[in-house]
Amino acid sequence: MSRYLLKLSYDGTAYHGWQIQPNGITVQQVICDSLKKMLGDDIPVTGCSRTDAGVHAREFCCHIDTKLDLPKNAFLKGLNSVLPDDIKVTDCKAVSDDFHARYSCKGKRYSYCFYFGKPDPFAERYALRLEKKPDLTLMNKFCKTIIGKHDFYAFSSSKRTVTDTVRTVTECDIIEKGDKIYLKIAADGFLYNMVRIIAGTALAVGEGRLPCDCAIKMFESKDRALGGETLPAKALFLEEVFY
């Protein structure tokens, strides 16, 4: 058996997230079905994390084990020819047997995208529209308080499945590009809905509805109610997975 790391990119709009589930079509399901169509075998696929319904990935990693030898270019071309337009495989490389897409992962980077200005159906698919441009200086001040090792309990949904809620955020920035604003965040791991709650809290700060230092109180009190809302999935992108 050989283990391969596959890198994917997908538009998550049509999918109920990554993980196979009985109530809707998922990205993992499509990958499994496509591998079977191409290689004729049931090949288990292990992802680097779950992603929520509607979340996109510019880079998502998974590993597969197969007895077949996969010649990189022919494999990529073949798999992409059976995959739908909204899911593409961008890389495939042999890895050692002890590599694990989830457990070997050292961290990830996400981005959350806002746009302001006229309603635009092309931006609307991948970004959250704001009536007015928020105060980016305030948002950046908030972002600085997020960086570091903290208990992110108050920045996660009650549906969280883990008990250890301490994570280390290594990067948290606001970047403006044209009429778009990106919150970029990297950490050693993320809790359920963590980026969407951090983005919602950053937005509330930028709109003057919450103080810049609200995160500090949230770390201490573990009180979810002190943060902003959980923003929609459609503007969230998994950007990079670190090993």
Added chain:
Amino acid sequence: MSRYLLKLSYDGTAYHGWQIQPNGITVQQVICDSLKKMLGDDIPVTGCSRTDAGVHAREFCCHIDTKLDLPKNAFLKGLNSVLPDDIKVTDCKAVSDDFHARYSCKGKRYSYCFYFGKPDPFAERYALRLEKKPDLTLMNKFCKTIIGKHDFYAFSSSKRTVTDTVRTVTECDIIEKGDKIYLKIAADGFLYNMVRIIAGTALAVGEGRLPCDCAIKMFESKDRALGGETLPAKALFLEEVFY
């Protein structure tokens, strides 16, 4: 009764084109339904042209007649709040009674988008992927032969509904931006599938499969078979409507 010109922008992926038809949901249908939901009235909507299933519009124009006075900002905000994410209204202005979205139209500009490089699900939705970059100098030479007043019979589908197939192309260019290539074309009018056939012929020229001057023979012979293929709708955008 007052007449209003509405400007729309839409992602056509989910729609069977502009015009209301029995076999699928169309953009016109959604606009009519949304106006009724907002204003409580059946308001006829007249578009500047049909667009094919799957074609997008960064600007599409239509007119409506209503007894109501439409205060611009409140009307735009209200209509956008009932429209789906993939159709947005961007402008509304009162016009004279003799203005007609279709018959007053003096021309339109379209673009067709190619991309080369790795398969990318976000590009894939709005562009046609090419394995290799075509020769842009050859494509531009072909484009120059398209400009002017010609009989575009050979650049239209057999499903055409008009008998006069002479049109005047005022602009036809190839523009490169990053890993994307745009064919931009403006004319006083377009025949059925005309841009998709011109784009397919330009591509065949850029890939060395057809000679640069093939359009000249196509104008003379009216022979569709001398051109390139009709490219997919997903990469075609109506960019601007001239009055």
